[in-house]
Amino acid sequence: xxxxxxxxxxxxxxxxxxxxxxxxxxxxxxxxxxxxxxxxxxxxxxxxxxxxxxxxxxxxxxxxxxxxxxxxxxxxxxxxxxxxxxxxxxxxxxxxxxxxxxxxxxxxxxxxxxxxxxxxxxxxxxxxxxxxxxxxxxxxxxxxxxxxxxxxxxxxxxxxxxxxxxxxxxxxxxxxxxxxxxxxxxxxxxxxxxxxxxxxxxxxxxxxxxxxxxxxxxxxxxxxxxxxxxxxxxxxxxxxxxxxxxxxxxxxxxxxxxxxxxxxxxxxxxxxxxxxxxxxxxxxxxxxxxxxxxxxxxxxxxxxxxxxxxxxxxxxxxxxxxxxxxxxxxxxxxxxxxxxxxxxxxxxxxxxxxxxxxxxxxxxxxxxxxxxxxxxxxxxxxxxxxxxxxxxxxxxxxxxxxxxxxxxxxxxxxxxxxxxxxxxxxxxxxxxxxxxxxxxxxxx
Numbered sequence: 001x002x003x004x005x006x007x008x009x010x011x012x013x014x015x016x017x018x019x020x021x022x023x024x025x026x027x028x029x030x031x032x033x034x035x036x037x038x039x040x041x042x043x044x045x046x047x048x049x050x051x052x053x054x055x056x057x058x059x060x061x062x063x064x065x066x067x068x069x070x071x072x073x074x075x076x077x078x079x080x081x082x083x084x085x086x087x088x089x090x091x092x093x094x095x096x097x098x099x100x101x102x103x104x105x106x107x108x109x110x111x112x113x114x115x116x117x118x119x120x121x122x123x124x125x126x127x128x129x130x131x132x133x134x135x136x137x138x139x140x141x142x143x144x145x146x147x148x149x150x151x152x153x154x155x156x157x158x159x160x161x162x163x164x165x166x167x168x169x170x171x172x173x174x175x176x177x178x179x180x181x182x183x184x185x186x187x188x189x190x191x192x193x194x195x196x197x198x199x200x201x202x203x204x205x206x207x208x209x210x211x212x213x214x215x216x217x218x219x220x221x222x223x224x225x226x227x228x229x230x231x232x233x234x235x236x237x238x239x240x241x242x243x244x245x246x247x248x249x250x251x252x253x254x255x256x257x258x259x260x261x262x263x264x265x266x267x268x269x270x271x272x273x274x275x276x277x278x279x280x281x282x283x284x285x286x287x288x289x290x291x292x293x294x295x296x297x298x299x300x301x302x303x304x305x306x307x308x309x310x311x312x313x314x315x316x317x318x319x320x321x322x323x324x325x326x327x328x329x330x331x332x333x334x335x336x337x338x339x340x341x342x343x344x345x346x347x348x349x350x351x352x353x354x355x356x357x358x359x360x361x362x363x364x365x366x367x368x369x370x371x372x373x374x375x376x377x378x379x380x381x382x383x384x385x386x387x388x389x390x391x392x393x394x395x396x397x398x399x400x401x402x403x404x405x406x407x408x409x410x411x412x413x414x415x416x417x418x419x420x421x422x423x424x425x426x427x428x429x430x431x432x433x434x435x436x437x438x439x440x441x442x443x444x
Contacts (some may be wrong), residue, residue, distance in 0.1 A: 034436070047226065051278050051419030055311055056289040062372035067272040067290055068265060068396060074286070075269035075279050076355045076396075083227030084262030084358075085395050087403040094200070094222035095121060100226075101192045102128045105137050107253040110237045112142040112169075112189040114377070116201035118148035124156055125204055139164045142241055144185045147203070167244055169389075181262045183273055186388040188377045189237050194256045197225040197233035199268070199376050199393050201300070201364045212359040215329050219356065221407065223375055226261035232268035234390050239270060240367070262398040269379070272389035280378045282386040283392055284308070284366065291315050291368045295322045296408050298363040303339045303381035304327050309346060316349040321339060323352045324412050327361035337430075340423075341438030347420040354415035361411075367404050372396055375404070 020028070020175075060066045070076040090096035102109060102125070109132060116122065133139040141159065143151070145168045149254040159166045169185040200206045200222030212219035225233065225271060238249045271279035288311050295315060302324060304312065312322060324346075331338040343353060365375045376392030378384045426434070 003038055019177045020262055021414030047255065050366065052281055053307065055307065055314065056195050056285050058286070058289045060290060061292045061402065062287055062290045062368050062396070064311040065201070067286075067372075068267075071286055071394065072267055072418045073284055075267065076276055077232055077267055077269060079265045079267045079394070079396065080228035080232075081265055082262065083225060083229045083264040083266040083395075084256070085264045085393070085397065085400045086211075086224045087400065087407065088200075088222045089167070089407055090211045091121070091202065091217070092211045094202060094220070094224075095124075095209070097224055098190055098198055098222075099124060099191070101196045101198070105139075105192045107137060107193050108192045108249075109137060109139045109190075109193075110189070110234065110249070110254070111140070112187045112237050112240060113197075113203050114144045114147040114184065114186045114188065114360045115150075115200045115205050116148045118152040118155050119206040121206055121209055122151070122155060122204055124159055128253070130159065134243060140170075140241060142169055142185070142244065142251070143167075144169050145204035146184055150205075161373075167241075169240060169244055178194055184388050185234065185240055185272075186377050186384065187240070187270075187391040191234045191237060191296065192212060194234055194252075194254050195226065195230060195259075196420060197230040197268075198222060199225070199233060199382070199391055201362050201377060206431055207360070212300070215359055218360040219358070219408040219411070220364045220373060220436075221365050221404075225266065225393065227266070228258035228260075229266040229393070231255055231258060231266055232406050233391070234391075236268060236270040239275060239391060243274065250330055252340070264400055265396055266393060266397075268376075268391060268393050268394045270391050271385075272387070274389075277386065280390050280392060283321060283374055283379070283384075283394060284380065285311055287366065287372055287374060287394075288312060288315055290372075291320045292318070293320060294321055294367075294371045296405070297322070297324045297380060298361070298365045298378045298408060298411060299324070300330075300331075300364065300377040301339065301381045301383075302342075303333050303335070303379075304342050304346075305382055305385075308380070309342060312346055312351060313349045316351060321352075322346075322350075323408075325354045325356055325361065325363075325408070325415055328355035328357050328416070329360045331360060335433045337437035341434040343418075343423055347423050353418040354412055356411055356415045356419050358414050360425065363411075365404055365408075367401055370401050370405065371398050373401050373404050 052387050068079040105319040202220045207218045373395045378390045378392045
């Protein structure tokens with residue numbers, strides 16, 4: 001066939017272009033997803049706000065007065081004496097204590113939480129709060145909008161009809177706009193009559209019921225506080241209440257004259273992007289810098305940044321023994337991988353890692369030199385250190401530290417060691433996944 005006729009035939013009957021195979025399409029979307037995750041991670045990494053950038057170096061331990069005289073003012077307050085701090089392990093202990101305090105309230109109840117889900121424990125709290133509200137007790141509840149997605153509208157209506165002032169953090173009314181949806185209140189606070197305070201990692205959800213004896217029940221630590229430090233817990237709640245509603249909680253019903261209840265030095269601090277941005281980071285890193293003998297960390301989301309890693313390595317070089325308990329069971333696969341991506345230098349330096357086996361491990365506790373304890377809502381990650389609103393209680397008391405040490409030792413018995421050899425022998429796939437998730441650590 002002449003060349004011209006062949007060209008005309010091809011124009012009239014073009015060959016069909018082959019469609020990509022299913023495997024090619026899958027590879028395309030995998031690579032596109034990987035690139036997007038990397039770009040988002042890089043963006044978050046470079047735009048994440050950090051102020052404290054240099055390692056802290058101090059010449060004193062956490063048991064010396066200069067430590068409290070320094071840490072207190074840096075966090076915007078002072079350590080107060082005369083406090084009683086009781087450690088409450090797991091929901092079977094802290095929920096009854098919290099509900100008992102609510103049922104005996106005479107004047108005011110203030111409650112701030114991140115997660116509140118409908119269920120058995122939710123009904124118990126709603127019933128107890130509603131009964132007090134109907135008796136004239138002023139009840140204020142501040143909950144995070146993201147954390148209450150599983151709280152039924154009917155439950156919210158029940159609270160409001162009973163006279164409870166129930167408010168979503170940052171949005172008192174449905175039409176209010178909360179510009180930064182990435183900013184959450186992660187605080188967990190309960191104050192009754194300005195005299196009894198609770199803080200820790202627990203939320204109002206059936207996951208916290210029981211004694212952490214199965215994967216469906218979470219292992220948690222909570223503290224009950226009586227004494228002058230309760231005023232600081234109340235002030236922490238009042239700050240977010242005012243930010244959301246524009247109303248100030250004031251007077252003796254909320255801030256009664258403090259009474260000495262025990263022998264603990266204690267301080268409650270607040271941290272968040274709108275107030276005292278670096279407080280949580282400072283609280284942890286200054287205590288690590290002051291450590292002379294031991295650091296014990298029990299944390300659900302242990303994702304240290306470069307500065308924290310450097311300071312923990314420096315502590316090891318000073319001869320400080322460091323033990324870290326993390327979850328073997330976690331509600332975030334990405335968070336678990338991002339955490340693991342940060343362990344290499346720490347394991348090489350001799351930091352001991354243990355993975356808690358029986359249940360989801362949700363504690364937020366650090367014990368230093370058997371005398372200093374910090375406990376509250378703060379995870380050892382950048383989200384708690386720089387993004388969310390958090391609250392922590394710092395305590396100087398060997399007896400309180402002893403209670404937490406017993407709990408830590410019990411958790412160690414239910415944990416498996418994770419060694420440097422375990423870290424190095426991860427599969428190629430796991431190493432890649434850990435590294436990829438690690439790029440997102442500024443948001444975890």
